[in-house]
Amino acid sequence: MRVAVCQLNARDDRAENLKAARNLLQRAADGGADIAVLPEYVDYLGRAHTAPAPESVDGEFGTFFADAARELGMWVHAGSFHETGPDPEHTYNTTLVFDRSGALAATYRKIHLYDVEIPGRVSYRESATVAPGAATSSVDVERIRLGLSICYDLRFPELYRQLAIDGATVLVVPAAFMLHTGRDHWEVLLRARAIENQCYVLAAGQIGNHDPDRTCFGRSMVVDPWGTVIAQAPDIPGVTFAELDLERLAEIRETLPSLANRRL
Incomplete structure (x- = not known):
């Protein structure tokens, strides 16, 4: 299976962000991808007071990417967007996956929210405006x-272990990983999740500066089940391709059966 991870610099112009995302999907399809993955908050990454209103799964955002999947004849993982939440003060941070016909195949609401206080460096409480999801999600x-x-x-490795127990062979991580943590942790964590769960990992990140005063690390990549980075994006928006070798995945799980040997 040929996969594409799409890296972009979404800012505070939703129309331009969607246009850029659609262009990346076109490049992915032209490159023969069976599935393309976009980053977290693909449609808007800017100041909260100018953010677009949250919407339902079948709203403008969902329709836009459903149309793209159908027109391109390709699976589309639409990163994430602000879905209408459980109350007026909170949205969900939600992933949508569309099949080649444009039908919605899966929905996932982010479970772990980024509440971090690093004096002098970052102060961010995602939970102030985003409600956590309550369930894992996987899709064939x-x-x-x-x-x-x-x-x-x-x-949070327990999430990925549950996905692997549920049969996942590929783990997907759309992200807007901050520069100061991404430099030290992004690749290490992605490779760890791949190794411990004996899965491919597809990681699509935001890249560059975003309003207000936020910089994302980028370095979108594909990691194989041995923990080897088999494809990595340069530090610019673009599309990075990789081939998933399912025979290699089966061989790794057979010759080093750590997943099968677990006791908990």
């Missing part, structure tokens, strides 16, 4: 089973 994408997550989820 032709020959693979895709396990879904979003950004800060990456730091």
Whole structure:
């Protein structure tokens, strides 16, 4: 299976962000991808007071990417967007996955919220405006089973272990990983999740500066079940391709059966 991870610099112009995302999807399809993955908050990454109103799964955002999947004949993992939440003060941070016909195949709401206070460096409380999801989610994408997550989820290995127990062979991480943590942790965590769960990992990140005064690390990549980075994006928006070798995945799980040997 040929996969594409799409890296972009979403800012505070939703129309331009969606246009850029659609162009990346076109490049992914032109490159023969079976599935393309976009980053977290693909449609808007800017100041909260100018953010677009949250919407339902079948709203403008969902329709836009459903149309793209159908027109391109490709599976589309639409990163994430602000879905209408449980109350007026909170949205959900939600992933949508569309099949080749444009039908909605899976939904996942981010479980772990980024509440971090690093004096002099970052102060951020995602939970102030975003409600946590309550359930894991995976979906069969032709020959693979895709396990879904979003950004800060990456730091919680129990989520990925559950996805692997549920049959996932590929783990997906759309993200807007901050520069100061991404430099030290992004690749290490992605490779760890791949190794411990003997899965491919597809990680699509935001890159560059975003309003207000936020810089994302980028370095979108594909990691194989041995923990080897088999494709990595340069530090610019673009599309990075990789081939998933399902025979290699089966061989790794057979010759080093750590997943099968677990007791908890």
